[in-house]
Amino acid sequence: MPNPIPSSLSQLTRAVRSRPRRGARPHVIYLAIGFPPAAKSSAYRLRETANQFCAIGWDVTVITICEEAWEREYGLDHTLSEGVDPRIKVVELPLMRADLETDIRNFSEARALRPREWIERQRKQELKVFPEPAFGGWRYALEKAVVREHRAHAADLLMTTCAPYVNLAATWQLWQEHRVPYVVDFRDGWSVDVISGETAFTEKSPAGQWEKRVLEQAQAVWCVNEPIARFYRDRYPVVADRVRVVRNGFDSDSIPSVPHRPDPAAGLTFGYLGSINFAPALLDSVLTAWRMARRTDPVLARSRFEVRGHIGAGALREANAHSELLGAAARDDVEFGGPVPKAEVVDVFGRWDALVLMLVGGQYVTSGKVYEYAASGLPVMSAHDVDHDAVNILSGHPLWTGAVGLDVERLATAFSEAARLALDATDADRAAARAHAERFARGALLAPAVTEAARLALGASAAGTPTITGPTGGRQLP
């Protein structure tokens, strides 16, 4: 339910509440579901953001969900936590996705009898709380958590990163109750369907009303690429000057200092590292192209293709159509090796000869892995749409095959081209490839945005009132 308290009563309630305790240093509450040790691709960005606030002298409280929740999903990577600044306080909420439960003893009879219908009903219930399936039901727990943390240690800024978008409800609650300024790291956005490039929901829909209301009061809105930023500037002109592009970038500790030198006689090792969460048809196209290319290219015929990353969640973890495709491709020297802990990424890149960049979507998708791929100094073979934002990152990369779309015959040719690049590349070519990507170091990309967020927050706090337009009041949100 939206805030049930009328505007004037709400203000009165706020006034009589005890004043939150303020610390000596500025404090950011970071609503970051997916923070390490969650084995999620977004964890790198979340970790760097928190670390940077710490580095500029802020106290940081991260609110995320419990480890058991990630065990249900993609699992845990404790090596990720090693890179988290020890001064950061992490609050784990006991929230879990019910749809990913695999212990049948926890099922009701109704769920056991009709599992799909039960999940659908559950989703409908969640949508009544907040318009986001699977996560909407977390709203009240998140709202309580941010308010509780603020009361315990007054926040100068709430950083909210989505997904899940239910974080917006907690952000709004803290704003409504305590006027804590906030920045939304929207990453891929909500109302833009980054896969199709179309609008996911209208402004008048419940989700649309939430998004509009929360973004209007944000100090800044971060997006991962220019097309998404443009979408939001067009959709909400009132926040246009506050929308920033904050790209993902690569972590330099994941990049080997010396790229692997191929051995043509032994064949090459192609690699893919990332979540395998795209449509099975894309994976199948790449595997089909690999098989076709091996029939005509003798180097590829004696080469291997190693696929690493997370496949499926819950009951389907490593037991879905992707697993079946990869299992069947074993006879073509395709090997699935499971996820790679962050600390071992550098070793994995260090023994590969070329990279296969499988991506969904088009101009609204950049991905995180493209930056690491670009910085690796290895040849990159693209397996994604021609009109894709990854192209903007890879254009000018000297060891890139170019984007040829998803036609299997063109992909087969691209495999041969990547093999040729791997064999012919000189040290100078590899150095040039690394140099091409230098501008995408994650720390450097995030730093200006974090600094600006800190400055905006402190400016807003110092002024005593937000620098942006006042709240629209306790009007009922959907």
Next chain:
Amino acid sequence: MINVLIVAGTAPRQDSVLADALERFRREGVRVRLIVDFDLSRISLDPALAELRGLRETEPDDRLRRAMGGIEGSRAVWVRAWHDRVVRQWVHEADVLVSMDMMAVYAVWEMGHRRPDADACHGVGPAARAVQARLAGVPRPKRGLRDTVATRTGIVVRGTRRNATSRARRAMRIGMAPAVMRSGAGAWFWRTAVAAPALPDRIRTAVAYRVHQRTVEADRPQQAAAASAAAAARLEDPRARATLLNREASWELAIGHVPVCLREAVAAELAVADEMLRKKSTLKAAHAAHRAMKLLFHRVVHFEQPTSPLAENPAEFLAPLWDSATGRALAAAQGRAQAAATPPTDRPLHLLILTNGAGHPAGALRQRYDGRPDVHVRYVDLGEDVGDGPFRTDPAAQLGHLLAGSSEYGNRVREWLRPHLEWADIAVADRAEAAAAMTLVDPGDTRIVVCLPDFELLGPWPQLTDFSRVDELVLSSTDLLDLATTMLPRLRADQAPELSVVGDAPDLRAHQRPKDPAARYTLGLLGTNSVDARWAVEVLRRLRATDPRYRLFVGGDDLTPPPGASVRRYHEEILAELAELERSGAVTRVEQVADVPEALTGIGVILGSPVRETFHHAHIEGAASGATPILRNWPILSGTARGVRTLVPAEWVADTPEQAVRRILDLTATEQSWRDNGAAAAAEALATWGGDASGRQFDELLRIPLADPVG
């Protein structure tokens, strides 16, 4: 040793995932038992990996059948499993209980209540983790007395509730007795009940389905349609509407009826498909469209009735498909990047023949061109080994590919077909499934010829074929050609193929043998899979009423009942009828006719009584043997201008049994008249089909510059 018990309610889609998991269990020294609630032939498993037990391998006894009455699928898995003594033993020995799919979750849930110390997981991944924990000696949560009592109480309560539900169901059955459903008050009551406002969707659909069944069983199809429409109109969720209407239609098809709400069910499924397509959820759109197509082109509707609504009025019947966004997307022309090249002159022509059946014309083309120095033939039968076993055409996957533009299925087809197309100058796809598969791939500069030799037009495949990639479409009669252009408006579009008619060409030389004089009174009916023996029996009975010397020889094994309730019924009735006539000596039945030319020496009148055909070989062979040909005007073409008369001389055709009897009596009145007529028919058959007419037509069509063909 750790015992893992896996329950699968449906055939696993990921075979290798299961095999890998079982392999891992074996390496860990775990004993695995697998219970499956489907035909064991649908799973191939190394027996060393798991003990396997199929719940459907034995016929259910009366007690089980009663227990299964009207229960939903997931509960049925449990009931079948617990009824099995071996399964009960396995459950008691299990340490980890695993459901492989949604259908098996309830069975594992119930088993878990009866085996409190076991883990109960959904999915093989969680099961592997449970096994790991047990191997590592991770302590398991202790269950208190309270838990145990609650579990046991739950089992008793559920049993009591099920008994109460069964009683309620029985009471409802009485309230829906045929007499009640036939009465005006009863029909009104139930129609009103299913359309009552504020009824939850699940209750409404369950009751509406039963009302529909009972009303159809009470022989009130219009009332059933009205009740369905009333209930469906109250359902706001399009998926619930489609599910209800589809369930009703599928039930009617299963009992051999043309569903009263066929059109509504198809439209409802297509509405779901359109919605999914709009949301760019092409996989779900394809599933819904496939459900619609299964109803639209069901064999009960088109092949188990005297005629087909699709043949009678294609535009009206296909309107829901054509009017849908899904239908338009399926019909979208992809075209080809290059035009077909002219045949080479500096090397032999490469001719690819792709078929999903060894009949005509693929077989005839192979026979005609194979072994000639200037034509290299590559013959590929989809049903045979094309690499990794037979190629399985899949309408759902084909739909998914057409809607999404790419798919795993499309990749398979392309990977396999591309080398053939690169080799071929001309590719002939014989039959609709082969044609649909071939047009998934841009053929490059290969000339594509598609032959649709029979009533595959009434199936889904032509609707899933991209004719913009076809250069020439060949049908076997002008009536079929007319039907095709009406059913497939794409054949009149800009990128449409050339249309040709090439008749069939059986080998008639062996059939010209002297007739036994006694053959004059012997009618012959040589079977095809769509022959209507009842028509022939009707002719025989009428003839014998005039002259008891007439007999009927029925040859062929096609009277084996095919699937389909209505056809099964038909076969049971006709077999009984034939058996009675056989006992009186009026009919002779031979299951296998090893030597057809020899059999024809004893047949004086050859009958052809199919419901639908494109070319009734046995009848033409009979005519060529000198038997008097009498051919029923095939009901499927009887609505067209000339019907079967476009294929055979008009005087051979009888519109009714009466006409057939008159003609037989007339032509067999004397031995001379019978022999004269037989000779004329033989001459006509040989002149029309016995020569090389269709072969020459194919030479021309395929632009094979050969003047003197061999073979």
